[in-house]
Amino acid sequence: MSSTTTATTPTTPANAPKGQPMFSTRLALPVLDRLQERLRDRMIEAGFDAILTDSPEDVAYLTGFFHHPCERPVAVWLGADGERVLLVPELERENAERQHARAELVSYPEFPGVVPPFRALSQRVGSAGRFGPTGRVGFSTSMTWERQAAAMAEFDGARFEATDLVTVARFVKLPEEIELHAEAARITDLMLDSGVALIRDAIASGGRMPSEAELASHVGGVGVSTMYAEHDDVVVVSPLAGGLVYAGANSAYPHGLPSGYRLQPGDTFMLSLGCAVGGRFVEGERTFVLGEPTADQRRYHDAVREAQAIGGAAIRPGVECRSVNATCLQVIQDAGLGQFLRHRQGHGIGLGMHEPPWLEGGDATLLEPGMIVSNEPGIYIPGHAGYRISDSMVVTEDGSRPLTAFPRGLDVCAIEL
Template identity: 60%
Template sequence: MRLPPTFYPALHDRVRIALDRAGLDALLLDDPLDVAYLTGFAHFPNERPVAAWVPRDGEVLLLVPDLEREYALDQRAAARLVVYPEFPGERGPFTVLADAVAGAVRRVGHAPSTSTGRVAALAAAFPGVEPVTSDLVGRLRLRKTPEEITLHTEAARIADAMLAEGARLVAAATGPDDLPTETELAGHVTRFGTAMMYAEHDDVVVVPMLTGGLVYGGANSAQPHRLPTADRLRRGEPFMLSLGCAVGGRFVESERTFLLGEPTAEQRRYYQVVREAQETGTEALRPGVRCVDANRTCLDVIRRAGLARFLRHRQGHGIGLGFHEPPWVADGDETVLEPGMVLSSEPGLYVPGHAGYRISDTVLVTAAGPRRLTGYPRDLDDIVIGA
């Protein structure tokens, strides 16, 4: 459930090489996912800054408030802790960090997501330093190491089991009043996934969303990111389980649309078109293919079927320490796919007043082509319940 201790020194060496190439003396990152990536310290972000400092020469530092100190030690953070007493404090957190930094620094990189206020605090704490916006670590995060892929693969197994458990619960209902509500079903699969994780693993890495996802039925599922409601599932209608989990802080998503009862001709058509688009789009996730081209290949299946009016989003996105992160398998992203990238492949149709139809798998790009990490069945017969 955790990356091996050798992961972080090797990562820090790669960051230092990139710093040298970029002409930067150090990198200061305060995005919680970047901090977790660089040090293994996962935390709940708030107004108190937590930041990783990676110099071109010297040791990696982790700036934390005193109330997070023991937690960082418990997580075996791969950095020397620099602790400040409280925020805002008589001396700002970045001033405390500056006191701990050895050697002179002139150019310090920060992520594009760092707020202007924190960039200003950085400049004030390090007089004469030039803050430079850099996506250096973001680019490193695009390609997963074998150790990370092991965690993604285990997360995929658990996410698939959550889907199967959700389908089992619905299939076990004997009458209309026995069918779960969206919130009941969401709570059930979330508890199931978490219990499975703790039952089968020691030293679980806890992140803000360990297991969970979205559940919606009927017309509600035509709104792609709608939160679960108290509405009860109904026979004759589709319902969607959009689930995922994180193992060692590495996410996957596994999503299926289920048909509750014998499918109508309309339901069959919508599902089969999405099924073909997802198959075609997944096959396009190969090294050397641009994200924009994979997206077009996928969504053209839906357009050729005459259903373009029901498209609401791209084919997919990158997955890593977050559910949604670059690259974007979408129009406008010309990123060239490379081995080690982990992506969602999730085309969907959303018919207002009727339902949504989406199939999503987490896919690893390999030298030999795409490899699905999630594998819950996708054929029509596999997703019909109670026909």
């Protein structure tokens, strides 16, 4: 793939079906430059001379390099003076070159190494007196103490300070990033469709209902195969596509894992799915009823559906996350179902499936256009089932809109037997 291909301009690789463009999942180098420049502006305003981060998500965000994290450090150094250096083990150098990593590559032989890995970085960017007037280096708050100590030991005189500058910079997505999220939403909707189709096919054939595990395997396979068929350079992250599938009483556990339980007539069941395109995640969750819903099932589902609709309308620029959360969850409280709440309304989504800001009572972050958050109120009735509906929402100039589009109401989500 050309390094100048953007996420909004499909290319047609040699192996693509004739006349069918493939979706490009890699951000163009000028887009990565803009992401770096936004962070550099924040860094300078905060008085830092450099930022050091070893978070795999931050590395991908700033340089476009996706890797399998392990004990070998991979880190980005972004200097106020314009320097951008990617520290990699030598075994990753060619991989970084192949992905057109937007930084100067500096490698070290091995870990733990005769020479410490961060020494290669310090030898390239210099001591505190060489890389800035104050020697202030911000490091990501996710950096382990072991990594912090290893880095600090190699920069004489530097003042290392924890900072969330990179995390906050990632809150607001560029249009090119939103294009990737939108494509992930399209595939998530296809996965939801495929899960329902598998169940309907079983009903029509008179065969056994699928198990939770079989459903999870099926929808994940649909997501992954769609990407490899329609995308010209699949960025592999974990998870690439899939999610949680649970039915009946199992769904009363908010993050329960799929089991061998087979769906039964009358079950409430949940497809909690998502995928990542270009490393950018989306989630889409729907709650279904297998057969004619009972009065209780309708009451529970309708309450969550109303909370999700009102909560979605509350997601607007200039509103505090905690206020949106309160508006959404109050609907469930007013319905007399507050005792079944187990979690907040939602969370930020980006290069992580769960990342800040949080739609929760303790987060006063103001929403801004370009942010993407989940809107996923849920209730969980022990011994019966859980009910949760989720869309990934992008904040717009005058409100918000869902990226995922699969129907939400019981008129579609009740499956006839």
